Amino acid sequence: MITLDTTASRAAAGSRERKRRRGLIVSVIVGSIIVHLIALALFGLWVVAEYFKEPEATFTVRKTLRIPPPPPQHRMNMARHEAMTPKPSFTDKLVSTRPVEFALPDLPKVDLDQMLPLDPSELISDQVASLVGAAGFGSGLGSGLSGGGGTGSGISFFGIRAEGERIVLLFDVSSSVVNKANAMGVPLTRIREETMSLIDGLPVTSRFSMIQFTQNYKPFNRELLAATDPNKAAARSWVENEWVESGTMSGGSVVSNPRGLAAVLELAFAMQPDLVFLISDASFQWRVGGGISDIPYRDLTNQIRDLQAGLPRPAVIHLIGFQAGDEDRGEWRRIVRRYDGEFREIKG
Numbered sequence: 001m002i003t004l005d006t007t008a009s010r011a012a013a014g015s016r017e018r019k020r021r022r023g024l025i026v027s028v029i030v031g032s033i034i035v036h037l038i039a040l041a042l043f044g045l046w047v048v049a050e051y052f053k054e055p056e057a058t059f060t061v062r063k064t065l066r067i068p069p070p071p072p073q074h075r076m077n078m079a080r081h082e083a084m085t086p087k088p089s090f091t092d093k094l095v096s097t098r099p100v101e102f103a104l105p106d107l108p109k110v111d112l113d114q115m116l117p118l119d120p121s122e123l124i125s126d127q128v129a130s131l132v133g134a135a136g137f138g139s140g141l142g143s144g145l146s147g148g149g150g151t152g153s154g155i156s157f158f159g160i161r162a163e164g165e166r167i168v169l170l171f172d173v174s175s176s177v178v179n180k181a182n183a184m185g186v187p188l189t190r191i192r193e194e195t196m197s198l199i200d201g202l203p204v205t206s207r208f209s210m211i212q213f214t215q216n217y218k219p220f221n222r223e224l225l226a227a228t229d230p231n232k233a234a235a236r237s238w239v240e241n242e243w244v245e246s247g248t249m250s251g252g253s254v255v256s257n258p259r260g261l262a263a264v265l266e267l268a269f270a271m272q273p274d275l276v277f278l279i280s281d282a283s284f285q286w287r288v289g290g291g292i293s294d295i296p297y298r299d300l301t302n303q304i305r306d307l308q309a310g311l312p313r314p315a316v317i318h319l320i321g322f323q324a325g326d327e328d329r330g331e332w333r334r335i336v337r338r339y340d341g342e343f344r345e346i347k348g
Contacts, residue, residue, distance in 0.1 A: 048137045065236045067151065080202075106344075156183045157198055157277050160342050162276025165207045166224055168268045169195065172280030175247030176240035180281050180322040184345050188245040191279060209271055210235070213264045214249045216257045218242065225269045231343040260286035261296060262303055269307040269315070282324035282332045297331045304335065317341040 166170050173188060181187055195210070200207060207224035211217055220238045225231040242253070257263045261284040268276060284295045310315040318341045319332050333343045 003068050026114045035344045037265060055302060155198065155201070157318075158194065158279075158346065160277075160318050160320065160343060160344050162275055162277075162316060162318060164273070164316065165206050166271070167202070167275045167277070168206070168224070168273040169198075169210040170212065170264060170276065170278045170280075171195075171212045172214070172278070172284075173212050173244045173247065174250065176283065177281045177322060178245065178247040178278075182348075184322050184346050186322070188243070192215055192245075196236055196239055197241075200230050201231070204228065208235070210238070211264055212242075212244055212249070213257070213261070213266060214244075214247070215260050215285070216249050216254050217264050217267070218244070218249060218251070219267060222267065223269070225271070254312055258287040260284055262286060262295060262300070265303065265307060269310065271316045272311060273314065274311075276315050276321045278317065280319065280321060282319060282321045282328035295305075301335060304339075308339065315341050321341050321345045 080170070154161065155167070156162070171191070178188060181191070200210070204227055206227040208227060208238075209224050210220040210223075220235060220242075225235075284300070285292050285296050287293075304317075317336050317339045319336050321329070321332070321343065322345070324332070324345055329343070335341075335342050
């Protein structure tokens, strides 16, 4: 009996323990559900409150992009470009395809020369007016010089026609040139006459000067003079009284010069010429270094190139030669052709 009671009591105690655990689990579950429901209700209330809550004021700055207007200079350039645009031209003409009962009279013939404006230089003096027209100086050695006529800049010297308003004449009067010129039948006396004819025929728009040289040199003037009547008279007087024909040069106006043609070219190009006439036998020496020797053509060519670079525009160089050697003739032909000049050799 005692054993059965003990077993029954144990069974009852186990049953109660199971109930207690089941009740505890149910309580935990129910409590968790209640807590979640409460949290869900609170969250719903917060959401509803946020919906009805007025939004806070916010301030934002937005960047505005603006294209600046073009400056006035751009508009001016555009207007200038439009003004330069060629305007349309209409070349269509009305042409009749059948004859009409009347005809227009022929246009009268008008002398257009009388309608041209007068050249102001023609009104300077009667002497200037006498140069206008077909007056000239001939051509070559037989007839003197053929000038450009009028107030133009065209001249001719020993058959070489040239254009220029700033003229320099360079005369080599060394003994070798004197002998060769005499042998060709063109003595320095004849060259002097041709020079005076050239001076007389220079238009008033010209400026000129002259230099005679052996090794030393003697200039008529160190600057170009206008071809006025007083200056022409002074030049003729200089040619008549200072002209050298003996092959040697001396006197108070003579400049000592060991560099020969090199120094003469420097003086000539300092006058800013646009036309240079050189009369010589095309053989030039100097005394650089003590003894006399030929001027190297490399030095001469480089010097002329540098002198030409100092001018507003290169001067035209013409050479009139007497009995030039083969090498000298070839070198000088290359030099003068480089500057649009001519090599003319007088052969009697």
